[in-house]
Amino acid sequence: MNTLSETIETGPDANLIVPQENEGAFREQQFEDTVGDVTHPNPRISCREVDVYYDHGAVHAIKNVTLDIGTGEVLAMIGPSGCGKSTILRCLNRMNDSIDGCQVSGSIRLDELDIYDKNLDVVLLRAQIGMVFQKPNPFPKSIYDNVAYGPKIHGLAKDKTDLDEIVQTSLERAALWEEVKDRLGQPGTGLSGGQQQRLCIARAIAVSPEVILMDEPCSALDPIATAKVEELIDELRQQYTIAIVTHSMQQAARVSQRTAYFHLGHLVEVNTTDKVFTNPQHHLTEAYITGRFG
Amino acid sequence: MTSPANSTVDIVRAGLPKRYARERRFRLMGMLAIGLGLVFVAILFLDIFSKGYTAFQQTYVRIQVHYDGSVIDPAGTENPDTLAFADYMALLKQSLREVFPEVTDRRAKRDLYQLVSPGAGQVLRDRVLANPEIVGTTEEVWVLANDDIDMLVKGHIDRDLPESNRRLDDRSLAWFDRLVDQDAIEKRFNITFFSSGDSRQPEQAGIAGALMGSFYTLLLTLLFSFPLAVGSAIFLEEFAPKNKWTDLIEININNLAAVPSIIFGLLGLAVFINFFGVPRSTPLVGALVLTLMTLPTIIIASRSALKSVPPSIREAAMGIGASPLQTQFHHVLPLAMPGMLTGTIIGMAQALGETAPLLMIGMIAFIVDVPQGFTDPATVLPVQIFLWADSPERAFVERTSAAIMVLLAFLITMNLTAVLLRKRFERRW
Numbered sequence: 001m002n003t004l005s006e007t008i009e010t011g012p013d014a015n016l017i018v019p020q021e022n023e024g025a026f027r028e029q030q031f032e033d034t035v036g037d038v039t040h041p042n043p044r045i046s047c048r049e050v051d052v053y054y055d056h057g058a059v060h061a062i063k064n065v066t067l068d069i070g071t072g073e074v075l076a077m078i079g080p081s082g083c084g085k086s087t088i089l090r091c092l093n094r095m096n097d098s099i100d101g102c103q104v105s106g107s108i109r110l111d112e113l114d115i116y117d118k119n120l121d122v123v124l125l126r127a128q129i130g131m132v133f134q135k136p137n138p139f140p141k142s143i144y145d146n147v148a149y150g151p152k153i154h155g156l157a158k159d160k161t162d163l164d165e166i167v168q169t170s171l172e173r174a175a176l177w178e179e180v181k182d183r184l185g186q187p188g189t190g191l192s193g194g195q196q197q198r199l200c201i202a203r204a205i206a207v208s209p210e211v212i213l214m215d216e217p218c219s220a221l222d223p224i225a226t227a228k229v230e231e232l233i234d235e236l237r238q239q240y241t242i243a244i245v246t247h248s249m250q251q252a253a254r255v256s257q258r259t260a261y262f263h264l265g266h267l268v269e270v271n272t273t274d275k276v277f278t279n280p281q282h283h284l285t286e287a288y289i290t291g292r293f294g
Numbered sequence: 295m296t297s298p299a300n301s302t303v304d305i306v307r308a309g310l311p312k313r314y315a316r317e318r319r320f321r322l323m324g325m326l327a328i329g330l331g332l333v334f335v336a337i338l339f340l341d342i343f344s345k346g347y348t349a350f351q352q353t354y355v356r357i358q359v360h361y362d363g364s365v366i367d368p369a370g371t372e373n374p375d376t377l378a379f380a381d382y383m384a385l386l387k388q389s390l391r392e393v394f395p396e397v398t399d400r401r402a403k404r405d406l407y408q409l410v411s412p413g414a415g416q417v418l419r420d421r422v423l424a425n426p427e428i429v430g431t432t433e434e435v436w437v438l439a440n441d442d443i444d445m446l447v448k449g450h451i452d453r454d455l456p457e458s459n460r461r462l463d464d465r466s467l468a469w470f471d472r473l474v475d476q477d478a479i480e481k482r483f484n485i486t487f488f489s490s491g492d493s494r495q496p497e498q499a500g501i502a503g504a505l506m507g508s509f510y511t512l513l514l515t516l517l518f519s520f521p522l523a524v525g526s527a528i529f530l531e532e533f534a535p536k537n538k539w540t541d542l543i544e545i546n547i548n549n550l551a552a553v554p555s556i557i558f559g560l561l562g563l564a565v566f567i568n569f570f571g572v573p574r575s576t577p578l579v580g581a582l583v584l585t586l587m588t589l590p591t592i593i594i595a596s597r598s599a600l601k602s603v604p605p606s607i608r609e610a611a612m613g614i615g616a617s618p619l620q621t622q623f624h625h626v627l628p629l630a631m632p633g634m635l636t637g638t639i640i641g642m643a644q645a646l647g648e649t650a651p652l653l654m655i656g657m658i659a660f661i662v663d664v665p666q667g668f669t670d671p672a673t674v675l676p677v678q679i680f681l682w683a684d685s686p687e688r689a690f691v692e693r694t695s696a697a698i699m700v701l702l703a704f705l706i707t708m709n710l711t712a713v714l715l716r717k718r719f720e721r722r723w
Contacts (some may be wrong), residue, residue, distance in 0.1 A: 095612065098535055123615050131613035137606035139625060149624070150614040200610070207614060 040070030130204030136196035176249020346695025382415030405684030449584030507672030514581030527596030595637020
């Protein structure tokens, strides 16, 4: 029986593959190239040779990552804690700007737009790339105002009727409308955890972004709420490009078309989800998905 | 038989009484400390109240006054200026002489006139100005009694003392008793205390001037300090880069909060009055100095209120494309507002009770007129208390306590408002 404690105890074993004396050299060799196909025939976001440093260069969090996120696909990013999957996700809409001492090099493009262009307007970028966070974080306002806030500040609605319509469509797409249509005036923080997370998704899609980034959107939810959100992600794929960071491999298997496996800041393997989970190419990926460490 | 599990239970059980005893001692000490604090507060309140409540009543003397036309308006012009500057005290003196016809020598007459307040003539003047028709008629008027009479009525002058040690001599006491026999002495609610400014005569002294001074000063202080402090807090906390310079600024803000307030007074004197030429003794300059003093308090409170707003709210707003300023004003500020308001009210309460820096900028001046604006000479409640506490007349003792009561009432009102405001904001968000 593979209990939790055993997994933890056996965890370090996986690192024993690397002899301690010349760890550095081995690592370079191990991570030399990403296994699998990093490109996509119809990319929406493309990262090329991206490096991310924290603490003014003291910590090298992302090492030479090249990756495409295709139009209309769900890309899952998996990997053990601290592997940099959240970091790369937050680079995509420049949420790392607010972290003191964070430096990004390489190029990240949204279609033809260079995301790290000095002249780029971050506000504009974030209207195109929405984000859903790990913990549901609705504004302490009414359900209606939560969804209406984005369209309001960007001036997307012509009048009140227009705004009402946006709110309704967004809530419908987030599969929340039926549950909240009679209490739109009540505070969003009064909803259950799963409802709050769907409210956050509704809030993100109310701005009609092209890409939605999800940072472990279900880690604070119970299984039923998780199932609902996953179902929703699958439906949203019709209209949006989605990158999702997750700790749950089952979730990655269920919702994504392609999966990227990160390890210690390296992008180890990218392949179609089926392939990653049934026939991983890299021994680290294999070790991770079979539960030898993580 | 003793299994290892049992022995653990035994050891724990043996130690339990000691642990519980320690807990009981701690609770007892806590209750003692709070009890002691409450006792001292109760003593303070009792003392102030017992000394001050009499100030809300004032002794009046009933006098039959004949509005003698030859004294008020000898030329018969009915000119308002003539009426306003006529010698109404002479009318009162005349009436007093009529009540006590046996008093004839100069010194005795002077003592007799001191049964009523030197400012008692004002009542007559007000009546004549309101209705000049009454000149030439006679009517009964209640006028302010002198403070010594007032003290006698309130029991603060002991008749059993030897005459030489008493504020009122035997003759004056006899006059007083005759007035009492005629039902011509009465205690009434002390309107003067709430409607007039300071005076050298205790019976004419009121806190209206100090109250208005405090009101204008605090209003300006709030207007100056709140936006400035909240703005600085937001900038420092959310926008400014974290480097050596901002560290230095933070240390200095914390230092400023601990600088003795009299230093701020000196600074105000040197900078605002001497350099910028702001008129001295005015609510304006007082507010500027108090702003300097309360800024650090509000900034520190506001910054910690901002810090306590969960970062997830900022991320949510930024993630949806709100600009940094929109994030602050739409989401962070409303959540931080209750904390900021608490800090502001604490700062304002401090400012309301502040005396030392205001002494430096001339707000200790003796000001009789109630200030009408931000640039009129004024004093404030705590300074008024200081001035009265310094005055030798017995009647100022009760007025000092009464002024303290008013100040405390204001402080309590302010703090209550703060709590209510915070409650309202918290419910909305």
